[in-house]
Structures are given as structure tokens and as C-alpha cells.
Amino acid sequence: xxxxARTIRYYEEFGLLGAGAVRVRGAHRLYTEADVARLRELIRxxxxxxxxxxxxxxxxxxEEARAxxxxxWRATDSSEQQRLILxxxxxxxxxxxxxxxxxxxALAQLERxxxxxxxxxxxxxxxxxxxxx
Amino acid sequence: xxxxARTIRYYEEFGLLGAGAVRVRGAHRLYTEADVARLRELIRxxxxxxxxxxxxxxxxxxEEARAxxxxxWRATDSSEQQRLILxxxxxxxxxxxxxxxxxxxALAQLERxxxxxxxxxxxxxxxxxxxxx
DNA sequence: TCTAACCTTTACGTTAACGAGAGATTTATA
DNA sequence: TATAAATCTCTCGTTAACGTAAAGGTTAGA
Numbered sequence: 001x002x003x004x005a006r007t008i009r010y011y012e013e014f015g016l017l018g019a020g021a022v023r024v025r026g027a028h029r030l031y032t033e034a035d036v037a038r039l040r041e042l043i044r045x046x047x048x049x050x051x052x053x054x055x056x057x058x059x060x061x062x063e064e065a066r067a068x069x070x071x072x073w074r075a076t077d078s079s080e081q082q083r084l085i086l087x088x089x090x091x092x093x094x095x096x097x098x099x100x101x102x103x104x105x106a107l108a109q110l111e112r113x114x115x116x117x118x119x120x121x122x123x124x125x126x127x128x129x130x131x132x133x
Numbered sequence: 134x135x136x137x138a139r140t141i142r143y144y145e146e147f148g149l150l151g152a153g154a155v156r157v158r159g160a161h162r163l164y165t166e167a168d169v170a171r172l173r174e175l176i177r178x179x180x181x182x183x184x185x186x187x188x189x190x191x192x193x194x195x196e197e198a199r200a201x202x203x204x205x206w207r208a209t210d211s212s213e214q215q216r217l218i219l220x221x222x223x224x225x226x227x228x229x230x231x232x233x234x235x236x237x238x239a240l241a242q243l244e245r246x247x248x249x250x251x252x253x254x255x256x257x258x259x260x261x262x263x264x265x266x
Numbered sequence: 267t268c269t270a271a272c273c274t275t276t277a278c279g280t281t282a283a284c285g286a287g288a289g290a291t292t293t294a295t296a
Numbered sequence: 297t298a299t300a301a302a303t304c305t306c307t308c309g310t311t312a313a314c315g316t317a318a319a320g321g322t323t324a325g326a
Contacts, residue, residue: 004314004315005273006313006314006315006316007313007314009274009275010313010314014313025274025275026273026274026275026320026321026322027273027274027321027322027323028272028273028274028322028323029273029274044239044243047183048236048239048240048243050180050183052312052313053312053313054312079261082261083258083261083262086254086257086258086261087258089254090251090254090255090258093247093250093251093254094251096247097244097247097248097251100240100243100244100247101244103181103240104237104240104241104244106177106181107181107233107236107237107240108237110177110181110233111230111233111234111237114226114229114230114233115230117226118223118226118227118230121219121222121223121226122223124219125216125219125220125223128212128215128216128219129216137284137285138303139283139284139285139286140283140284140285142304142305143283143284147283158304158305159290159291159292159303159304159305160291160292160293160303160304161292161293161302161303161304162303162304185282185283186282186283187282
């Protein structure tokens, strides 16, 4: 995954990982596939969007709060509450989408400029080539 | 530009900025429009691509090396050397483009996943709405 | 059961990237 | 030319995000 064991332990210590793990102190850490996917996702957000661990933590906490609600209302759920939970999830996803798209636009702008630069260089190379190539 | 004065001085101290500035020690720093554009570009690369100051420095140094060559052969230029310089510039621009596009693809992947998530949430909201909304 | 290989905890170290403050200096302006 | 406001240099501090080393504990396999 491109990170060291120390990083994973640090993330756990920081509160990003292993929120629901039952483990005897001193025993080996065991991870489910879901845990792995979760970490991979966090690292992706960190690398792609440049969010800090602190921000990731808030994000994780918000997710856990929603998961908690889901559990609490799974049995007794009025569809009123279900709707609320789904809508919260939607808000969350849309916030992330907005972030991603903002960054995409900035990157697209950068890309356009680079392409232009490349075109100019190529054009100059062609005129040069016409002279003595 | 979203950075403090301290940051700018630090970048200079680090070797990113003010490479060709003639300034009496103690006097105020003066910046040309080109300087401003340069800094803005560096910050953009830092924020969008997440490159470290160390990497930015190497990038800057490569640019300066090419600029130096341009000067050295501006007078005496054989179009042989001109071609070489242009081709180096092309390599440089294409390397940056590759980086940008790699990141774009990663972001696009992330976006697709988020959109899917959103669709699922919306679908579930609709089925809910059909029941009692 | 014993061992080799790996893991855990704890504590301190490190590095990048600035922040903050003091005291001297510079510069625009009245 | 006097003065206020902004800058300069220098130095030490800080924070995030791990790295590293030591000492002991776990675990799978022979």
C-alpha cells in the first residue's frame, strides 16, 4: 500500500483506524478486508486531495456517527429516520464530490497550459527542422 | 496568493526564489510580475500535485539550467544547439504532463466511485419516498 | 515444548515547512 | 528632515507525520 507499519500504527493511535477492534493488549493486530479497504481509501484521499490527518479524522468520525445511527435505527426504524440518514450520507458524498471536482478543474487548467506550452515548443522545433533538418 | 511573507522568505532561503535578484542586504525585496507568476506556479504545483519543496527545487534548477543554455547560445547559436534546447524543454513539459494526467486519472476514478455511491443513495431515497413521501 | 520470526509498546529522534518575536533598518510621506 | 509603518535579519519554537531503537511478548511450525 506504500506505507510502513509504523504509519498504520500511528494512524490507529491518532484515531483513524481500528475504532471497533477488540484486541488483547500486546497481541497481534488483525485486519479484515474491510479494514484494508478503509486504509487504502484514507491514503487515497490523503494523496489525491492532500487532506491532513486531522481532516481525515473528522471525516472518519462523521462516518462512524452515521454508522452508529444506522445501527441504532436498524431495528426500530421509522422510514422518517431512514430518510434522514440517507440524506446525511448524500450530503457527505456530495461534499466529497465537490472537492474532487474543484481539484479536477484546477488540474484541467494546468493541463491546458502545459499542452499549449508543448504546442509552442513543437511549432518552434518544426520551423527549425525546416531550416536544416 | 494564500501564503505568508515568511513562506516567501523561506522559499528564497531554500533556493526556490530570487535566484537572479540583485539586492543590497537589508533592503526591501522587490518582485517583478514574472516573479509573482513564478511563485504562483510553484504553489500550484505544490498544492495540486503535492510535490515537496525539494522536488520543486530540482524542477526550478532544471529550468534555470535550460535558461542558462538559452542565454549562452542566444548569440552564437547553431540551430543544432537550439534544437537540443527545445527538445529538452519538450521532455520537461511532457514529464509534467504525464504527472498531471496520472493524477487526473486517479481523480476520475475516485469521482466515478463517488457518483456511483450517490446514485445508490438517491435510489434508496426514491424507494423510501414511494412508501410514505 | 521450543524456537525462529515477527509483532508490540514505549520513548525519544527527525524532517519539512513554516510561525513568532526582538531589535535594527528602510522607505514612503507629511 | 522627521516620523510612522512596513521590512529586514536572526534565532528559536512549533507542528504534523512519521523513523528508529530497545526490550520484551506472540505465534506458527517442527
